[in-house]
Amino acid sequence: GGVVDLNTLKAANIIGIQIEFAKVILAGEVTTPVTVRGLRVTKGARAAIEAAGGKIEE
Structure with missing residues (x-):
């Protein structure tokens, strides 16, 4: 996977x-x-990203 930012x-x-x-x-x-x-994330998107093995960095 890659990094998604602005x-x-x-x-x-x-x-x-x-x-x-x-x-x-x-x-x-x-x-x-x-x-x-560095992006805002909805609860549903956060759950889906984390379930796929990804992570959210503030």
Whole structure:
């Protein structure tokens, strides 16, 4: 798994370069472990990420 943070979301053109913060919400399944760093995360998304072996870093 990789690291998901504001810069990786911008680099992948998922969010615009002017965006200063983002929140991860659960939509679909999390099948690979990822590390979410410096993003807000809903309870459902946190549970799914952790269940897939990932982690949340504040």
